[in-house]
Amino acid sequence: MTDGWIKTTCAYCGVGCGVEARPKLSGELEIRGDKSHPANFGKLCTKGIALGDTVIHDGRSLEPVDYSIENGKPLDWDTATSQVARKFSEAIEKYGSDSVAFYVSGQLLTEDYYVANKLIKGFMGTSNIDSNSRLCMASSVVGHKRAFGSDTVPVCYDDLEQSELIVIVGSNLAWCHPVLFQRLRTAKQNNTAMKIVVVDPRKTDTCSIADEHLAINSGSDVSLFNGLLNHLNNHGCLDEVFIESHTNGFARTLELSQSEEGIDRVTGLTTEQLTNFYQLFAETEKVVTIYSQGVNQSSSGSDKVNSIINCHLATGKIGKVGCGPFSVTGQPNAMGGREVGALANTLAAHMEFENPEHIATVENFWKTDKLATKPGLKAVEMFDAMAEGKIKAVWIMATNPVVSLPNSEKIKAALKTCPYVVVSDCIEDTETTRFADLVLPAQGWSEKSGTVTNSERRISRQRRLLPSPGMAKPDWWIVSQVGQKMGFKEAFNYRHEGEVFREYAQLTIQGNREGQRDLDLIGLTHLDDKGYSRLEPQQWPVKALQTEIVNQRLFSNYQFFTDDKRARFIPIQHASPKSHTNDEFPLLLNSGRTRDHWHTMTRTGLSARLAEHRTEPYVLIHPETAAEFDVENGQVAKIYNAQGEFQARVEVTKNMLQKQLFVPIHWNNITAKNSKPCDLIAPHTDDFSGQPEFKHTPVTLKGCHYHSAAIFASELPMNLNDLDYWCRQKIEKGYLYRIESSLSVYELTQVLKQKLHGSEGRTLSVETGITGSQHRFANVIQQGLSQLVIIQTGIEEWQIEEAISDFNSLFDITAELAFLGQRSA
Secondary structure (H helix, E strand, C coil), rough: CCCCEEEEECCCCCCCCCEEEEECCCEEEEEEEECHHHHHHCCHHHHHHHHHHHHHHEEEEECEECCCCCCEEECCCCHHHHHHHHHHHHHHHHHHHHHEEECCCCCCCHHHHHHHHHHHHHHHHCCCEEEEEHHCCHHHHHHHHHHHHCHHHHHHHHHHHHEEEEEECCCCHHCCHHHHHHHHHHHHHHHCEEEEECCCCCCHHHHHHCCCCEEECCHHHHHHHHHHHHHHHCCCCCCHHHHHHHCCHHHHHHHHHHHHHHHHHCCCCCCHHHHHHHHHHHHHCCCCEEHHHHCCCCHHHHHHHHHHHHHHHHHHCCCCCCEEEEEEECCCCHHHHHCCCCCCCEEECEECCHHHHHHHHHHHHHCCCCHHHHHHHHHHHHHHHHHCCCCEEEEEEECCCHHCCCCCCHHHHHHHHEEEEEEECEEEECCCCCHHHHCCCCCCCCCCCCCEECCCCEEEEEEECCCCCCCCCCCCHHHHHHHHHCCCCCCHCCCCCHHHHHHHHHHHCCCCCCCCCCCCHHHHCCCCCCHCCCCCEEEECCCCCCCCCCCCCCCCCCCCCCCCCECCCCCCCCCCCCCCCCCCCCEEEEEEECCCCCCCCCCHHCCCCHHHCCCEEEEECCHHHHHHCCCCCCCCEEECCCEEEEEEEEEEECCCCEEEEEEECCCCCCCCCCHHHHHCCCCCCCCCCEECCCEEEEEEECCCCEEEHHHHHHHHCCCCCCCCCCEEEEEECCCEEEEEEEEHHHHHHHHHHCCCCCCCCCCCCEEEEECCCCEEEEEEEECCEEEEEEEEECCHHHHHHHHHHHHHHHHHHHHHHHHHHHHHC
């Protein structure tokens, strides 16, 4: 810490950028990039820069509340954790260990993850713990383990800057991992010989630095890369020495790739495009293939991953500088969760259920006779079991599955069916907390302390910057208190997160003296409290405490973590997605992130400047498809299928393929009316990874023909669910609602006037103008302006900007007048 600046790590994507923050007397945070951090060297994206905007206390969960009692009853921590311990113990005693479950999150710190996994697998005796990271990188875990024998990411960020060809598959890196994209853009500027190929059905901002954009058909990645493998063989571009000396299974894998037919038809690419790409890959010595959710979030995601890895193994383009397959993770600590075993099918510290020695190792280390010995239920399976009445108690931590999991209605039904639902969150009102029997206030970013691991295996500290509001506590502490009250006091008697980390580091070296496992933190096992407090970024494996930046790529010795130390080719064939378009639902829906928002907007939704980039839900559509379905740019449309429907504003663009739609995942029933894509997405999953298919949903759409529109600026959140369409964005002095309605202007005016805050003579509704079809009025209460409303037949973008400016200005003016009035009184 220097001059009040505290080093910490960003709360968003898997790039894991270093941040420096300085608390101000106002309680706000100044934010800047950490120039010494090897992930970003001082660069930050728009979300990172705005982190200080999001530490406000709007909507925070401040105390434990028992919602099984009408209107909710506040509890103290001792009572709340005792209740959780009792309910889970009763379920286990009556129905068995597999009747309970945890659903956790890549927003947790590694210490939180570790304690949760230890409690449920080690002492409750079930592996029913899964993470929302299942939704973003589970297919990569399967692909890595099948090919390498371990969940090993072999590449460093440094490889991007030293590569000669970067292939970006199924990733809008510019929006989803912006600082990594900035590093890549700079590398290309410094090396004009570098080539970049983007493989994506959409033309995204990532294509701005691409030499070639391959707009493949949705779901055709395996065919593309099997074709590449076959091309490499036919043109003598294999590394036969590497294949012979360091791999198994090539002959069968090649045989299946040769059976691929009609690659141009399956992928939608021309023969020339395919040939050019294949030749470029074959002729370039240093190749990195970056892939993300467009590959993973698929009913064949694991096979897509292995089709990419197969091509790197066939050419020996792995374990070398500037080479390798590179899975970039979506959350700040998805990697940390993988490390400690917070997935249903893994044990802990990269140990596996299939290995009896691993089970004995963990059992002895945790000193337990209750260790789970088989995989548990993956995310979708878990909520299916809940809906069937098999799960009697569930604890959801730092995630919002009602919004983020497929088939939202079934998730709601599952939570209604489950007798006891606990939710730990820093936000009080989410779509998931509304189904909770008990809500526990957890610390958020800037209050928590612990570690996270980024996409290149680099462990960084998140440090506490601000005091916690209300009674908020760290997740590891909450779980530990429950563990103690279930009778496991000695195993969960941690004083602080540093003790948790040291225990986790010790676990990584158990039975690992000769490097049988990739994850090895022996260099961090002897950290004292001061050493943990001051810990600089460490890239695992950590054989000794790293005092300067290191860039370790794995497999440079061509030794893999299989029994015979050889990598494995995985024979695969292209398979069509499990859902298909038809006459009733002829369009394909793709979902993903937008640039300035994050997940379900509980954090980014608190920043006025982040809200300015995309103010409401939108759907991207090709001009010819828009014309065919009679929708216009700027119109609200309904997208629907047999499962459900949602609304979004149409954006017509040639960046989309015909008959395909794209929508962002962030808006939900807290921030917009009926605008949640997961209401439509079917729970089809990859057979190996359990990862859902978020990129390939058959739908149709039609335009909504509303008669009136309104802008409603309010100091406080509003309930507008009786209206046809609304969306909410944060503005400086409150919240702005954009409304469309089937009512007439006059009728909508009357409805909205009834919604003005205030009572008992404290409200003054001031008509500021009625001209023709426009009604404009403000609501002033004793403290100053509360609301400003504009209603007319249609709203233009300039009017929204003007209304925000008017509201913020009037808010300040009326507040000042109220203050002066109080002084004179």
